[in-house]
Amino acid sequence: MATKIDIQAKEIYCEITGRKYILLVLLAVACVFTLIIDILVGPAWLSIREVFSAIFMANSSDPTTHVIVWTIRLPIALMAIVVGATLGIAGAEMQTILDNPLASPYTLGVSAGAGFGAALALVLGVGIVPYAGEYLVSINAFFFSLLTCLLIYFIGKARRVTAETMILAGIALLFLFHSLLALLQYIATEEALQAIVFWLFGNLMKTTWPKLGIVAAVLIIVVPLLAKDAWKLTALRLGDEKAKSLGIDVEKLRLKAFILISLLTAAAVCFVGTIGFIGLVGPHIARMLVGEDQRFFLPMSALGGALLLSAASIGSKVIIPGAVFPIGIVTSLIGVPFFFSLILTKRRGYW
Amino acid sequence: MVRLEIKNLKFSYNSKPVLKNINIKVSPGKITAVIGPNAAGKSTLLKCIAGIIRPEGNILIEGKEINTIKKDNITKLVSYLTQESSARAVLSVFEVVLLGRLHSLSWKVDDDDLEVVWGILKELGIHKLASRHFNELSGGQRQMVSIAQALVREPKILLLDEPTNNLDLQHQLEIFDLIRELSVERNITTIITLHQLNMAARCADELVILNNGEVYAAGKPESVLTSEMVRSVYGVNARVNIGEDDGIPQIIPINSVRSKRLA
Numbered sequence: 228m229a230t231k232i233d234i235q236a237k238e239i240y241c242e243i244t245g246r247k248y249i250l251l252v253l254l255a256v257a258c259v260f261t262l263i264i265d266i267l268v269g270p271a272w273l274s275i276r277e278v279f280s281a282i283f284m285a286n287s288s289d290p291t292t293h294v295i296v297w298t299i300r301l302p303i304a305l306m307a308i309v310v311g312a313t314l315g316i317a318g319a320e321m322q323t324i325l326d327n328p329l330a331s332p333y334t335l336g337v338s339a340g341a342g343f344g345a346a347l348a349l350v351l352g353v354g355i356v357p358y359a360g361e362y363l364v365s366i367n368a369f370f371f372s373l374l375t376c377l378l379i380y381f382i383g384k385a386r387r388v389t390a391e392t393m394i395l396a397g398i399a400l401l402f403l404f405h406s407l408l409a410l411l412q413y414i415a416t417e418e419a420l421q422a423i424v425f426w427l428f429g430n431l432m433k434t435t436w437p438k439l440g441i442v443a444a445v446l447i448i449v450v451p452l453l454a455k456d457a458w459k460l461t462a463l464r465l466g467d468e469k470a471k472s473l474g475i476d477v478e479k480l481r482l483k484a485f486i487l488i489s490l491l492t493a494a495a496v497c498f499v500g501t502i503g504f505i506g507l508v509g510p511h512i513a514r515m516l517v518g519e520d521q522r523f524f525l526p527m528s529a530l531g532g533a534l535l536l537s538a539a540s541i542g543s544k545v546i547i548p549g550a551v552f553p554i555g556i557v558t559s560l561i562g563v564p565f566f567f568s569l570i571l572t573k574r575r576g577y578w
Numbered sequence: 579m580v581r582l583e584i585k586n587l588k589f590s591y592n593s594k595p596v597l598k599n600i601n602i603k604v605s606p607g608k609i610t611a612v613i614g615p616n617a618a619g620k621s622t623l624l625k626c627i628a629g630i631i632r633p634e635g636n637i638l639i640e641g642k643e644i645n646t647i648k649k650d651n652i653t654k655l656v657s658y659l660t661q662e663s664s665a666r667a668v669l670s671v672f673e674v675v676l677l678g679r680l681h682s683l684s685w686k687v688d689d690d691d692l693e694v695v696w697g698i699l700k701e702l703g704i705h706k707l708a709s710r711h712f713n714e715l716s717g718g719q720r721q722m723v724s725i726a727q728a729l730v731r732e733p734k735i736l737l738l739d740e741p742t743n744n745l746d747l748q749h750q751l752e753i754f755d756l757i758r759e760l761s762v763e764r765n766i767t768t769i770i771t772l773h774q775l776n777m778a779a780r781c782a783d784e785l786v787i788l789n790n791g792e793v794y795a796a797g798k799p800e801s802v803l804t805s806e807m808v809r810s811v812y813g814v815n816a817r818v819n820i821g822e823d824d825g826i827p828q829i830i831p832i833n834s835v836r837s838k839r840l841a
């Protein structure tokens with residue numbers, strides 16, 4: 228009898244998780260697909276054969292193609308995947324710990340903080356770290372997004388670390404940084420103004436291998452730390468009280484996750500600028516597809532974000548042939564219709 | 579033997595006293611029902627025992643002060659059903675119940691845990707809901723799932739805050755039967771809160787009547803449930819009938835003392 232129950236239990240469990248594994252694989256395949264197309268598409272279209280030989284057979288390939296693929300296409304295409312995944316995860320965990328579907332790096336002012344930091348560097352040449360050279364803007368953006376996160380946390384903590392206070396703090400900071408940014412734009416020279424606007428659009432074009440390496444490293448370090456708390460984060464969705472009764476130190480978990488999220492967000496936005504839609508929608512796609520068991524929700528949010536940004540990267544190159552559109556503009560253009568179609572075809576009950 | 583002892587327990591929310599000097603002793607294998615009007619402090623009392631809020635005074639589990647027991651161990655000993663459960667999580671019923679076993683979950687879920695979850699789902703007759711989404715269930719179905727989540731932890735102390743909320747008559751009776759069965763079989767100390775006095779009289783071994791953060795009376799249902807108590811605690815005039823065959827008191831409300839209409 229006991230063994231019979233056992234078998235049924237496993238069957239049900241496999242039925243529930245099996246579908247999710249399949250979806251994960253499907254989305255991963257889709258990401259690989261967009262990644263490849265992203266490498267092929269550009270001012271000069273390449274064939275799969277050319278790209279393949281440039282990547283895997285360095286000696287026999289055409290030198291120009293080799294340069295295009297290795298110094299431009301590959302890092303940018305990979306950056307789209309990595310930044311998309313990073314923003315997807317950051318958004319997913321923000322929504323989880325703040326118990327709010329509107330939470331994302333963008334809506335909580337973290338991107339605005341980063342934008343202000345970048346603008347400071349662009350307008351006044353003021354950097355957090357002296358002699359940063361090429362990285363001045365990025366370092367500023369990085370620190371200001373961390374600063375924004377810290378402010379959100381400590382303002383939230385001044386009362387109690389509840390979701391509501393943190394969200395309110397984030398939204399207030401969004402407005403603060405927007406007006407500070409406007410102030411900088413107001414006093415900026417024509418040239419600096421253009422640089423700011425360009426930064427705010429969000430852009431993958433300045434990607435280099437070291438930059439890609441930094442973002443990827445942060446992602447690789449942070450994800451296992453989040454994954455370790457997967458069940459606890461899942462339990463948090465049942466409400467603070469329930470989570471506490473299950474033995475979770477809710478405030479500690481929230482702080483830990485928030486620090487990790489801050490790092491992810493800062494790393495993602497500091498090199499590519501403001502890309503708004505991914506952190507909000509990646510998690511929503513994941514939630515609709517696999518629900519909120521973090522063991523699936525976390526990787527799915529990453530894949531959702533990566534897929535969206537990778538697709539947007541392709542879109543940014545084909546909208547106007549020969550030119551590259553700022554990707555921050557394209558994400559929403561591609562993402563919104565996609566998102567609406569998901570919402571309209573799915574059942575109710577997701578927030 | 580005393581499983582759970584509460585001594586001089588006091589608790590205030592923002593310096594407003596909610597529990598004032600509570601003393602209760604509970605034995606294993608028994609069901610204690612905490613009853614009392616709204617805002618009497620019933621839920622607050624359960625939260626203190628569950629370790630969610632820290633009161634003044636002593637809570638002793640098997641003679642050990644709760645503050646000296648490691649948090650993980652308290653979690654294993656005590657299981658708590660909240661009065662309300664958030665319906666926003668996008669999780670299947672199976673996953674929600676599985677979360678009850680949080681203390682033993684790792685990335686790959688053990689077969690043991692799966693088996694226990696499935697067992698309790700069957701026992702409660704909600705195994706057909708296993709792959710449905712929690713947030714798409716009816717209020718009563720959700721309540722059954724939450725109860726399953728509390729039971730799946732195999733605790734020594736079971737705290738249920740209004741477990742029969744949203745449940746129809748049949749389910750109410752089934753839940754109480756199951757709770758009784760489990761309490762006796764596994765020697766669990768069960769404390770429930772509820773509002774239906776007659777149900778409490780029928781199902782509990784002991785009643786604790788909480789009024790304004792104080793224990794008004796405690797003891798066997800037949801000694802505690804009097805028309806005098808109902809009038810002074812609830813402000814309701816009532817008649818008490820004693821069941822001829824089982825001796826269980828039954829309360830028949832007549833009117834509120836505030837009511838202008840006469841019975």
Ligand SMILES: Nc1ncnc2c1ncn2[C@@H]1O[C@H](COP(=O)(O)OP(=O)(O)OP(=O)(O)O)[C@@H](O)[C@H]1O
Pocket residue numbers: 591592596614615616617618619620621622623661
């Ligand atoms: N989080 C809180 N903050 C401040 N006051 C609270 C909080 N929770 C409960 N209270 C107050 O504590 C008192 C007791 O509340 P409690 O929830 O224990 O009542 P209860 O007996 O469970 O009532 P009910 O039958 O309505 O569930 C009430 O006056 C309530 O307003």
Ligand SMILES: [Mg+2]
Pocket residue numbers: 620621622661739
């Ligand atoms: Mg209550």
